[in-house]
Amino acid sequence: MSDCLFCKFVSGEFATTKVFENDDFIIIRDINPQAANHFLAIPKKHYKLLADMTEEDSLTLGRILKTIPTLEDLLGLNGGYRLVINQGDDAGQTVHHLHIHILSGQKMGWNPAG
Ligand code: AMP
Ligand code: ZN
Secondary structure: OOOOOHHHHHHHOOOEEEEOOOOOOEEEEEEOOOOOOEEEEEEEOOOOOHHOOOOOHHHHHHHHHHHHHHHHHHHHOOEEEEOOOOOOHHHOOOOOOOOOOEEOOOOOOOOOOO
8 A cells, every 4th residue: 555654664665663574564663652562563464454354364463463472572571461453443543554552561451442
């Protein structure tokens, strides 16, 4: 997608610090952290919603979910962590390229309405 911020991070057209990268996805720090550590896991392929995933995309997402806990030290996951995937307007999704928020490094309350 030519006008997608996260596609530009993936391609390198916009500079960002990738704390991790493999064939499936990149991880960057969120610019507006909502926890002591706040990362974004961004699949390299552009799609907006879980509902838009192909079978292959779902396998990729599965691999991403399996990889995140292997990055315990890098992402500060040892005390526990939270993953969030906002979907659509009511959830407050602002970047229309599927991404997983990774929140860690502190005790978190439960405020789903944020
Ligand atoms: P969402 O609201 O789920 O779509 O999440 C989008 C996230 O992208 C928000 O948490 C923003 O803070 C984050 N974000 C927006 N622009 C940037 C940027 N340039 N670099 C890093 N994170 C960003
Ligand atoms: Zn994109």
